Amino acid sequence: MNILLLGSGGREHAFAWKIAQSKRCTKLYIAPGNAGTMQCGENVNLPISDFEAIGKFCLAHDITMVIPASEQPLVDGIYDYFIQSNDLKQIPVIGPSRAGAQLEGSKAYAKQFMERNGIPTANYREFTKATYDEGVNYLKQHAMPVVLKADGLAAGKGVLICKTVDEALSGFNEMIQAEKFGTAGHTVVVESFLDGIELSVFVLTDGKNYCLLPTAKDYKRIGEGDTGLNTGGMGAVSPVPFASSALMEKVELKIIQPTISGLKKEGIEYKGFIYFGLIKVGDEPIVIEYNCRMGDPETEAVLPRITNDLVELFEAVKAERLGQTSIVIDKRAAVTIVLASGGYPEEFEKNKVIEGLFLNKESIIFHAGTKKEGETYLTNGGRVLMVTSLAANLEEALRISNESAKRINYDKKYYRSDIGRDLGLSK
């Protein structure tokens, strides 16, 4: 079958790498892709928000499966666009309907969904311009720290953790009155701060059944020891040593199963990935956020540990056969290190020549912000490459990833060498 994958980051290269290994895949197209995805298929210059152009491309190229790897097309309703078109409805889109994607697209919607379905999450209230004064009073009496979340998609920047009332009031004002995040901040969720350790849990669901994927943990801060500014993610590990079977049993019982049955009960079509951003407080897992897609850079640590044919899993999603499918997980541990451009997540330069890309045999090198000109690979973004290594334990995987990271060079290369070290690195 011919498959169209949408997106251009490290996550998309990991998907392309895995899909290219499938015996069910004849031809893979990636729109728009990067210099890494072109090693796995053909990059095509299609904007991922132009559903009409995507639909036409699918018909012209006999595409029989579309995989949107990032949230924007899902939140914008690409699933619904295909289902509602006579010509396209037979082409499965692996992902939720627009309503399902609101679990990520609107934090207020996600909180209301969790409340209706008894899913553990931090206490919250939501406010708008109309209830601004009430919000100010609420914040003045709220325990600190407090968490403010712009309701809509804000490229990972719409969450503020405020230590003082002054900070909270100024953040609240910036979101609602000054519209710092545009319409995304017209509604603000104010929620209690949870003190614990975070992990990412992923399932693939056909709307009825689900398969649990390997657990992962991402490292969002730019600096060693988890310090400094927030980024899109500087590394990830899988599995997560503290995700014991007792904890995961609670996650399935209290979080995953009520989420999937809630979606079904509420008539929300959902055939794709659900990303549960969790925090472990004491021994209890609590939901911090839902995403309607896989995580980045978690995907780059998780997919190499799945031995199943990914396209067969997607076919099982389409046929609602996931109940008869099991995920086979490689026992080895994975550590992914992100190589960034110096300066990221603030200003950074692009177009640096990348050397040493093909020296590594021990690691898998996924591309994120890269482009190819002639035979030369150039940096083209803040996060440039993701280096994943698999080994008997996290410690060894980290060692190999660090060795590989050293062998790749470009001007102002930056990476964290401590990914996973806080976990004691025992598996």
Ligand code: AMP
């Ligand atoms: P989100 O965009 O919802 O993933 O939030 C970004 C980050 O903010 C999360 O990964 C957490 O580190 C942090 N965060 C969000 N909500 C809370 C909360 N209620 N308590 C503590 N930290 C939080």
Ligand code: GLY
């Ligand atoms: N790793 C965080 C995310 O993908 O949202």
